[in-house]
Amino acid sequence: MKILIINGPNLNMLGLREPDIYGRRDFHALEDFIRGACRDQGFEAELFQSNHEGAIVDAIQGAYGRIDGIVINPAAYTHTSVAILDALKAVGIPAVEVHLSDVTKRESFRQISYAGMACVKSYIGLGFEGYRQAILFLKDYLKGRENT
Ligand code: DQA
Numbered sequence: 060m061k062i063l064i065i066n067g068p069n070l071n072m073l074g075l076r077e078p079d080i081y082g083r084r085d086f087h088a089l090e091d092f093i094r095g096a097c098r099d100q101g102f103e104a105e106l107f108q109s110n111h112e113g114a115i116v117d118a119i120q121g122a123y124g125r126i127d128g129i130v131i132n133p134a135a136y137t138h139t140s141v142a143i144l145d146a147l148k149a150v151g152i153p154a155v156e157v158h159l160s161d162v163t164k165r166e167s168f169r170q171i172s173y174a175g176m177a178c179v180k181s182y183i184g185l186g187f188e189g190y191r192q193a194i195l196f197l198k199d200y201l202k203g204r205e206n207t
Contacts, residue, residue, distance in 0.1 A: 060101070060102055060103065060127045060128070060201060061102065061103040061104075061105065061125070061126050061127055062097065062102050062103070062104060062105070062126065062127060062128045062129065062130060062194070062197060063105045063106075063107060063118070063122050063126045063128075063129050063130070064093050064097075064104060064105070064106050064107070064129075064130045064131075064190070065107050065108075065109075065115060065118055065119070065129065065130070065131040065132070065133070066086075066089075066106075066107070066108040066132050066134070067108075067109070067110075067115060067131075067132060067133040067134030067135065067136050067137070068109070068110040068111075068134045068135055068136065069110065069134055069135065070086060070089070070108060070132060070134050071086045071108050071110070072086070073085050073086040073088075073089055074086065074088075080159075080160050081159050081160060082159070082186060082187075084187065086108070088187075089187060089190070090106055092187045092190065092191070093106060093130075093190050093194075094106070096190060096191040096194045096195075097194055100194055100195065100198045101198075102194065102197075102198070105126065112136055112140055112142060112143065113142075115133065115136065115140075115143055115146075116142050116143060116146045119143070119146035119147060119149075119150055119152075120146055120149070120150065122150055122152055123149075123150040123152070126152055127152070127153075127197075127201055128152060128153050128154070128155070128197040128200070128201055129147070129152050129153070129154040129155070130154070130155050130157060130190060130193045130194060130197065131143075131147075131154055131155070131156055131157070131174060131178070132156070132157045132158060132159070132190075133156075133174045136174070137156075137158070137162075137169075137172045137173065137174055137175070138168055138169055138170075138171055138172065138173070139173070140173055140174065141173055143173065143174050144173040144174055144176055144177050147174060147177035147178070148177045153179050153197065153200055153201065153204075154174075154177060154178045154179065155178055155179060155180045155181070155182070155193040155196055155197055156172065156174055156175045156178040156180070156181040156182070156183075156193075157181070157182050157183075157189040157190050157193050158181075158182075158183045158184065158189065159184075159185075159186050159187070159189065160183075160184060161183055161184030162183055162184070163183060163184070164184075179196075179200060180193070180196050180200075182196075
């Protein structure tokens with residue numbers, strides 16, 4: 060089984076950006092962590108990061124017919140992008156939302172998640188571990204669907 064992990068804008072700046080919120084480990088470390096978690100679950104992993112909304116929409120559309128599950132941290136587009144929500148709905152691939160920080164305890168403009176409306180589950184405020192939890196969840200979720 061193959062999963063696509065999508066990271067949105069400014070996540071490539073991890074380590075540098077607001078370390079008190081996002082930690083000191085860099086994006087390379089996050090990608091290594093995600094690859095390891097996928098390997099542990101026997102998933103083939105495709106990783107994608109972009110600072111551009113349309114590129115993220117293209118990546119979701121390009122997953123159709125090819126990818127079994129999506130893990131997505133849309134970053135700031137979480138709170139603004141109906142286009143990413145619509146793309147997730149269009150392809151109908153089971154998706155899990157991840158946020159490194161606890162957005163529920165941050166600014167009011169972070170309290171809406173458009174992408175989350177198309178996701179079967181969200182992991183918020185767990186740092187890197189949220190991605191591992193999302194991958195574990197997808198493993199069970201996809202296995203459950205295989206058996207129905
Ligand atoms: C984020 C939370 C968003 O509100 C923010 O814009 C990000 C990262 C997180 O992982 O905590 O860029 O998605």
